[in-house]
Amino acid sequence: MINLRTLVTAYCELEATRRPLMLATVVETLGSTYRKAGARMLITDDGQFHGIIGGGCFEGDLLEHARAVFDAGHPRLLFYDMRAQEDELWGLGLGCNGAVRLVLQRLDTVPGRNPLVDLEHCLRTRGRGVLATVCASRESDYPVGRHAFFADNAAAVDPGGDDRPEWLAQGARNVQQTGAPLFIEHKVGQSGVTVFYDWVQPPPHLLIIGAGPDALPVVKLARVLDWEVTVVDHREAYADPRRFTDADRALTTTPESLPGQVKMETVDAVVLMTHNIGYDERFLKVLAPTAVGYIGMLGPAARRERLLTGLGASAESLRKRVFGPVGLDIGAELPEEIGISIIAEVVAWFRGEGRYAARAHRKQAKGNSAQSDPVHGVPVAD
Secondary structure, three states: OOOHHHHHHHHHHHHOOOOOEEEEEEEEEEEOOOOOOOOEEEEEOOOOEEOOOOOOOOHHHHHHHHHHHHHHOOOEEEEEEOOOOOOOOOOOOOOOOEEEEEEEEEHHHOOOOOHHHHHHHHHHHOOOEEEEEEEEEOOOOOOOOOEEEEEOOOOEOOOOHHHOOHHHHHHHHHHHHHOOOEEEEEEEOOEEEEEEEEEEOOOOEEEEEOOOOOHHHHHHHHHHOOOEEEEEEOOOOOOOOOOOOOOOEEEEOOHHHHHHHOOHHHOOEEEEOOOEHHHHHHHHHHHOOOOOOEEEEOOOHHHHHHHHHHOOOHHHHHOOOEEOOOOOOOOOOOHHHHHHHHHHHHHHHHOOOHHHHHHHHOOOOOOOOOOEOOOOOOEOEO
């Protein structure tokens, strides 16, 4: 998986300079590594990195290979094994206890379509799909560096889809079903073709409901992660784009008008920060029929249960999706610390670690009458 916004933004800016660019893609990892398969970065012909894939473990050596690829124009598959016990590995003195396989490609010499064109299209349209990259091949029909993009539930974007082999399409379907990257060798003719399949999707879309001062750090941190951020509030003076310069949009809306203002099918997570139980209830009613999987709420567990109980039948579709008090318990007190705890929990949810938060949030509230958030100490209104 890749951060589309970071990669595409850097590519568009660098492409405008018309300088040669190289794409480095991690296609396989073993053991402990800084980044996993699907991590990408751009390298310019003057040796500048845009992105990070090795945490400094092998970038120096990688740059030497990049210079060779810039000169020759041919893609190169590299393998860095940092599991060796010797202290001096390639003379770099590593010892990260992992291995990384990656491919280097000069973008102006890749056969066929430039993969960044498809990635830019994904970002612009909030599309998703599988990017297939040939990493090793002895077949002239499938040269190293060739890409194909398979849009989710649609035909490939890359031209020439009619003659695309079934084995390649099947590999893409497997990744579409699992969402996990795949590095595999296919038997083709008398030899093999090794392909890296990567699931590509737009950055997460976070909807923050409530534009008070405590929402500002949450927005800023989400922007650091390059998420798409929408802020809404029923008070026009609060939902001012000039206050939320790090958000993609700041909108004034009532709870009932929310679906007309925001495309809810694009929203991945919601954080309720209205500090008003009446508005929280109205917004929850609107969120109930949506497919949003994470809804975080300020306030103690007793407040959360009170709200859900008051929603009647709607509560059933919400109970497994509402997390309150929102955020991981890190002892946060300052607004910025609270923002960190909130974003950390949302990240955990996106990474599939939400089950840990779920166990904590769903503990039955026992006699906690204090109307404050036990995780953050944030006062909330009845």
